[in-house]
Amino acid sequence: VLLxxxxxxxxxxxxxxKYDEHTVCKPLVSQELSFYxxxxxxxxxxxxxxxxxxxxxxxxDSLGNLILIASPSxxxxxxVRRDNPIGDSSVTIWHKCKWATSNGSEHPLVKWxxxxxxxxxxxxxxxxxxxxxxxxxxxxxxxxxxxxxxWGLHCHRQHLNRxxxxxxxxxxxxxxxxxxxxxxYNYPCILDLKMGTRQHGDDASEEKKARHIKxxxxxTSASLGVRICGxxxxxxxxxxxxCKDKYYGRKLSPEGFKQTLRQFLCNGNHLxxxxxxxxxxxxxxxxxxxxxxxxxxxxxxxxxxxxxxxxHKDNMDNHLRFHKPNCPTSHAxxxxxxxxxxxxxxxxxxxxxxxxxxxxxxxxxxxxxLIKILQNISE
Numbered sequence: 085v086l087l088x089x090x091x092x093x094x095x096x097x098x099x100x101x102k103y104d105e106h107t108v109c110k111p112l113v114s115q116e117l118s119f120y121x122x123x124x125x126x127x128x129x130x131x132x133x134x135x136x137x138x139x140x141x142x143x144x145d146s147l148g149n150l151i152l153i154a155s156p157s158x159x160x161x162x163x164v165r166r167d168n169p170i171g172d173s174s175v176t177i178w179h180k181c182k183w184a185t186s187n188g189s190e191h192p193l194v195k196w197x198x199x200x201x202x203x204x205x206x207x208x209x210x211x212x213x214x215x216x217x218x219x220x221x222x223x224x225x226x227x228x229x230x231x232x233x234x235w236g237l238h239c240h241r242q243h244l245n246r247x248x249x250x251x252x253x254x255x256x257x258x259x260x261x262x263x264x265x266x267x268x269y270n271y272p273c274i275l276d277l278k279m280g281t282r283q284h285g286d287d288a289s290e291e292k293k294a295r296h297i298k299x300x301x302x303x304t305s306a307s308l309g310v311r312i313c314g315x316x317x318x319x320x321x322x323x324x325x326x327c328k329d330k331y332y333g334r335k336l337s338p339e340g341f342k343q344t345l346r347q348f349l350c351n352g353n354h355l356x357x358x359x360x361x362x363x364x365x366x367x368x369x370x371x372x373x374x375x376x377x378x379x380x381x382x383x384x385x386x387x388x389x390x391x392x393x394x395x396h397k398d399n400m401d402n403h404l405r406f407h408k409p410n411c412p413t414s415h416a417x418x419x420x421x422x423x424x425x426x427x428x429x430x431x432x433x434x435x436x437x438x439x440x441x442x443x444x445x446x447x448x449x450x451x452x453x454l455i456k457i458l459q460n461i462s463e
């Protein structure tokens with residue numbers, strides 16, 4: 085199976101790949117595998133479905149570009165050496181691959197629509213990542229050409245560069261196969277939130293620990309227990325996605341965080357008030373589950389809030405006649421999912437770590453604040 089870039093990655097630093105329409109894959113980290121294998125039943129509706137492990141290797145295509153090939157026949161549990169903590173080789177696998185034209189020339193991407201973007205991702209010779217693509221102009225507007233989400237490409241390029249000197253083409257790497265939680269959406273609006281007041285795992289070096297503590301103190305992680313890691317919102321008025329990255333999220337004050345949350349629910353024409361109730365209900369259900377998970381610490385994990393950017397006609401009619409608070413929310417297709425468990429610890433986990441008691445209060449603090457802010461927007 086030829087792995088394709090996953091076009092809807094809005095946050096994180098590890099590159100996600102598309103395995104098939106309903107499945108994504110990412111480099112295997114033993115601690116994350118351990119989490120999925122012993123996932124509490126109550127949490128399953130809030131995490132992507134775990135689909136197993138697959139072997140992946142690098143290969144050159146006819147143009148000499150490096151591509152990633154997954155081998156389903158090798159997709160067995162025995163592929164994974166559990167007794168051996170996975171090192172650098174599995175954390176990332178990207179190699180010397182340039183998302184450029186075959187002659188190496190670069191050209192800017194102009195005005196992209198969602199369909200064009202999806203099609204062009206399949207044409208690897210056409211992609212460029214511009215470091216300024218997430219910058220805004222002086223009045224805070226994004227330039228026209230920034231209507232695609234470049235974060236996934238940014239992750240690819242970083243990984244490929246990092247790995248270029250480490251591995252040859254024949255090396256097999258283990259990847260986790262997970263449910264693609266946005267596959268049922270035509271225009272997925274995604275908010276990636278880094279949850280909790282602490283981000284470093286128990287295995288972090290002193291230097292990494294200090295770096296993460298500083299990031300938390302200087303962002304809304306300390307004050308709210310949650311910070312924005314990335315987002316894409318479909319703008320019905322332009323037909324493009326509005327995108328923000330983790331650097332934008334880190335700079336936000338609590339007030340800026342609230343404004344961005346509001347912006348996530350705005351489609352360029354109006355605020356999607358029909359989404360508030362279903363999102364709040366789902367977050368409250370998750371809160372109730374997290375409160376019951378003793379010993380779990382979800383360090384550095386993210387929470388995705390997802391909804392369909394393409395409005396149902398009934399919804400649009402309701403907005404035109406002033407939105408009725410009691411109007412049915414059956415068309416508000418929303419979802420809330422926890423992702424990224426490479427630093428998650430729990431009692432009985434196979435990895436060496438501190439054993440904690442009681443629920444993850446930092447995570448709970450973030451969820452409670454998130455619910456409060458959405459309730460305020462609703463009121």
